[in-house]
Amino acid sequence: MSFVGKKFPNIEVNAMSDLGDTFKINVLNEAVDNKKKVLLFWYPKDFTFVCPTELHAFQEALAEFEKRNVKVIGASCDTAEVHFAWLNTPKNNGGIEGVTYPILADSNRNLARTLGILDSNEVYDEVADAYLLEGDDVTFRATYLIDETGKVFHESINDMPLGRNVKEYLRLVDAYTHVQQHGEVCPANWEEGKDAMNADRKGVASYLASH
Template structure:
C-alpha cells in the first residue's frame, strides 16, 4: 500500500556515521523527537559508479536541506563496516570521503522489505528444506522518502536502477510542502518559492 499520507514505519536500523560509529537509527523517531523533516534516500550498493555521484550531490546540498530543518539520511543494505570503508575511500577512487550525513546499513533488510523496495522477485519456497530462493540481488531500488515533522510521508518516488535523482526537485517539494504547512494553501503545479503559485 502506498505510504504517502501514513506514518513512516517505526523500526530501528543499524547506521554508520562519518566517525565510524555504528549506532541504531529510527527515522520516525528522528522526525518526531527532533521536530525535523527527513529526506531518506536509498541506493543499491556501496562501491558502484552512480551511487557515489548521488551521495556527493546530497552532500553538496546539505546546507540547503539543513536551512530547511531537513535531516538527510542515505541508506543501502551493505553493512556498517562496508559503509565505513567506503567513507574512508577518496572520492577520486570512487569513494564517498567527505560525506557527513548518516547512512543506514539495513543488512538484515528489515526496513527495505517493509518498504517493499528490494529488487527480488519470483520467490520460491523449498518444502524440503524450508529455504527461500529468489531472483535478483536483494538490494534496493533508488527510492526516496520525504517525511514531515510528525513522521508522515508526503512524497515517495522510485527510480529504475540506472536513473539518478535530482536534488533540486526534492528541495522544491520540501518548500512547497512547507508552504502548505505554513500558509494552509494547496500548492499548484510547478510551484516554486518566491514565484507566483
C-alpha cells in the same frame, strides 16, 4: 504499498557516521522527536557507479536541506563496516570521502522489506526443492520525505540506472512547507517565490487566468 499520507515505519536500524561510529537510527523518531523533516534516500550498493554521484550530490546540497530544517539520511543494505570502508575511499577513486550525514546499514533488510523496495522475488525451484530469491535483494533508488509528525508526504522509486535530481527534493520541501504555513496549495512547477493558490474553484480559476 505506498506510505504517502501514512506514518513512516517505526523500525530501528544500524547506521554508520562519517567518524566511524556505529549507532541506531529510528527514522520516525528522528522526525518526531527533533521536530524536523527527514529526507531518506536509498541506493542499491556501496562501491558502485551511479550511487557515489548521488551521495556526493546530497552532500553538496546538505546546507540547503539543513537551512530548511531537514535531516538527510542515506541508506542501503550494506553493512556498517562496508559503509565505513567506502567513507574512507577518496572521491577520485569512486569513494564517498567527505560525506557527513548518517547512512543506514539495513543489512537484515527489515526496513527495506517493510517499505517494499527490494529488487527480489521469491520463487519455487523444483530442482532445489526450495524457495529461492531472484534478483540481488538490494534496494531500488527509493526516496522518502517525512514531516515533523512522522507522516510521509512524498515517496518516489527509481530503477537502478536512474540517478535522482536533488534539487527536486528541495522544491518539494519548499512546497510542503508553504502548504503548512499558508494553507495554500502549490500548482505544477511551483517554486519558492511563485504564486500558490487556494484549494477551491475560485482559486483555481484565478490562478489559471493569471498564468
